[in-house]
Amino acid sequence: MLNGTPKEISERKALRINPAKTCQPIGAMYAALGVHRCMPHSHGSQGCCSYHRTLLSRHFKEPAMATTSSFTEGASVFGGGSNLKTAAKNIFEIYDPDIIAVHTTCLSETIGDDIRTYISQMEIPEGKFVVHTNTPSYVGSHITGFSNMICGFINYLSKSTGVKNGKAALIPGFVNPGDMREIKRIASLLGVDYTMLPDTSGVLDAPMTGKFDMYPKGGTKIADIIGLGDCDYSVGLGEFASAAGVALLDKKCKVKGNIMGLPIGIEATDRFVMELTKQTKGEVPYELEEERGQLVDIMIDSHPYFHNKKVAIFGDPDTVIGLAEFAASIGMIPRFCITGTPGEMFNQRMSDVFERHNIDGIAKPAADLFELHQMLKNEKVDLLMGGTHGKYIARAEDLPFVRIGFPITDRYIHSYLPIVGYRGAIRILEMILNALMDRQDRDAADQDLELVM
Numbered sequence: 001m002l003n004g005t006p007k008e009i010s011e012r013k014a015l016r017i018n019p020a021k022t023c024q025p026i027g028a029m030y031a032a033l034g035v036h037r038c039m040p041h042s043h044g045s046q047g048c049c050s051y052h053r054t055l056l057s058r059h060f061k062e063p064a065m066a067t068t069s070s071f072t073e074g075a076s077v078f079g080g081g082s083n084l085k086t087a088a089k090n091i092f093e094i095y096d097p098d099i100i101a102v103h104t105t106c107l108s109e110t111i112g113d114d115i116r117t118y119i120s121q122m123e124i125p126e127g128k129f130v131v132h133t134n135t136p137s138y139v140g141s142h143i144t145g146f147s148n149m150i151c152g153f154i155n156y157l158s159k160s161t162g163v164k165n166g167k168a169a170l171i172p173g174f175v176n177p178g179d180m181r182e183i184k185r186i187a188s189l190l191g192v193d194y195t196m197l198p199d200t201s202g203v204l205d206a207p208m209t210g211k212f213d214m215y216p217k218g219g220t221k222i223a224d225i226i227g228l229g230d231c232d233y234s235v236g237l238g239e240f241a242s243a244a245g246v247a248l249l250d251k252k253c254k255v256k257g258n259i260m261g262l263p264i265g266i267e268a269t270d271r272f273v274m275e276l277t278k279q280t281k282g283e284v285p286y287e288l289e290e291e292r293g294q295l296v297d298i299m300i301d302s303h304p305y306f307h308n309k310k311v312a313i314f315g316d317p318d319t320v321i322g323l324a325e326f327a328a329s330i331g332m333i334p335r336f337c338i339t340g341t342p343g344e345m346f347n348q349r350m351s352d353v354f355e356r357h358n359i360d361g362i363a364k365p366a367a368d369l370f371e372l373h374q375m376l377k378n379e380k381v382d383l384l385m386g387g388t389h390g391k392y393i394a395r396a397e398d399l400p401f402v403r404i405g406f407p408i409t410d411r412y413i414h415s416y417l418p419i420v421g422y423r424g425a426i427r428i429l430e431m432i433l434n435a436l437m438d439r440q441d442r443d444a445a446d447q448d449l450e451l452v453m
């Protein structure tokens, strides 16, 4: 833990209570849905697949298509090879995807299924693909699974022909389709020709057309994933979700990359814009300058509401790091910052944020919401930010609450609107301001009532 916890909280190591993360395959399934005409395949029991699809559907309010190897006792004893081969044959025949992206589950990992060998023994139709990644859920989190699936696509598909294609490989991090659209918009405004992997825009925010489409228009095309190996350079956004993909592209295809934080808030967006500008050697267009100027204007106007307000932030590590930096840059104190995803890098990045902004903050990876609740009982904050599960803490401690990150299962529209870029920062400011000002209004109304009585 960074900066130490209050003394009365003892370290709990063997048990998680209300974890601030979910299981690896969910991230792998999400990444696979960001590939055009791809069927994510869960190699394990039906229950795992149902849970993963349900959580994604509840967050995005869209059907999350996926298939399963439907393990029963037999597969647990004899291995899941025949289940997977039969599944792939049926999936190509019935659902006709261009590619099947297999991820494992706890059970198939525990029995030690050799997926690469199973795939090599399949009869895959001409022009179709099967890729895989290992996603044991007792390691890491959904962010690890997301990162692993990206590596799975690069591993199987990306190739270097020796002739560069002049493009940038963008790995967007574990963000919503609305964020992916915004990252693409910024890249386009800066004149960057890119391939983004994965790209869930147009898939998990697809329009209603009146007819069901198993494979909506969006998603990274297979040809473009192959072409990632010929990109001039890569940019990975969010170290936890994207660093492995950037490193693999360099190792396999010699595409040099830069790993950055998610472009959440003004400083991180500036860094992202400057990185792309450095690569294109172009100018920042007025449209982006205008958005940045609007953001600065709003930050100045509303500063009194933020100044010295303590905030607790929980969620995915890349998102929490970005939000904490932004909160610090608008004068708030990100006092407690936790993620359920393990990794010392979280402490290092949070330490950078705290030092740069002179913040006395506490950060902890591999933490859970029970622990965060204990922290907040010991020391009150002015605002709580994170996914839906935080609402119980907010209610119990009577805290203003901003729903942000993953999962948000009890609200609509959030996945369409970005939190990245300058526009995303304006949206975050609006959400924080509304929460703080609603509380101020309520307190004022309570005071009025007291005076009347």
Ligand code: SF4
Pocket (backbone or CB within 6 Å): 023, 024, 025, 044, 047, 048, 051, 104, 105, 106, 107, 137, 138
């Ligand atoms: S068994 Fe493993 S993969 Fe399946 S839902 Fe549970 S944690 Fe996730």
